[in-house]
Amino acid sequence: MTRRVAILISGGGSNMVRLVESMTGDHPARPVLVLSNDPEAGGLGRAEAMGVAAAAVDHRPFGKDRAAFEARLVERLEAVQPDILCLAGFMRILTPDFIARYKGRMLNIHPSLLPKYRGLNTHARALAAGDAEHGCTVHEVTADLDDGPILGQARVPVLPGDDAESLAARVLAQEHRLYPAVLRRFAAGERTRIDLV
Ligand code: GRF
Numbered sequence: 154m155t156r157r158v159a160i161l162i163s164g165g166g167s168n169m170v171r172l173v174e175s176m177t178g179d180h181p182a183r184p185v186l187v188l189s190n191d192p193e194a195g196g197l198g199r200a201e202a203m204g205v206a207a208a209a210v211d212h213r214p215f216g217k218d219r220a221a222f223e224a225r226l227v228e229r230l231e232a233v234q235p236d237i238l239c240l241a242g243f244m245r246i247l248t249p250d251f252i253a254r255y256k257g258r259m260l261n262i263h264p265s266l267l268p269k270y271r272g273l274n275t276h277a278r279a280l281a282a283g284d285a286e287h288g289c290t291v292h293e294v295t296a297d298l299d300d301g302p303i304l305g306q307a308r309v310p311v312l313p314g315d316d317a318e319s320l321a322a323r324v325l326a327q328e329h330r331l332y333p334a335v336l337r338r339f340a341a342g343e344r345t346r347i348d349l350v
Contacts, residue, residue, distance in 0.1 A: 238294075266308065
């Protein structure tokens with residue numbers, strides 16, 4: 154049975170593009186919606202250009218009422234009946250209720266080698282710590298931020314002269330390899346982690 158995948162974004166959606174591009178041929182999943190919290194997100198136009206339905210629920214009118222914002226997200230999502238949610242550069246914190254609704258079928262990509270550097274500014278933090286390597290992680294989303302079961306990681310070297318921008322670019326290239334590889338396995342029911350070299 155083909156798994157239906159909804160992808161949540163907040164910005165350019167480079168990870169979303171790679172995920173959509175990967176879901177072809179004998180891939181066990183297909184994209185059914187790209188959904189953003191920002192109506193101006195560049196990824197919305199990229200999704201439509203690839204023939205994927207795109208929609209936005211602007212979080213700003215809801216202020217601090219996360220539940221009301223998420224209720225609108227759920228309306229959009231349930232209209233397409235997703236089997237799997239992929240958070241891909243989605244920058245809003247989700248409530249435990251939302252996470253519980255999609256528990257066990259919601260993935261996120263985080264630009265660090267979790268459990269190191271949960272939260273923001275991961276590249277600057279790895280540089281400040283003098284780490285010799287850095288990378289990205291795809292994990293199942295649970296109520297604890299950036300803390301769910303790890304499904305895959307990819308590593309990059311930290312090079313002399315790196316700044317946060319150069320390191321982020323090196324990590325992003327690995328994100329674009331890792332997330333499609335993990336999604337394909339996850340959609341096929343595989344839960345054992347992979348480590349890309
Ligand atoms: C990426 O660094 C990703 O790790 C983080 O959001 C950034 C932008 O992602 N979650 P994208 O280009 O919008 O996919």
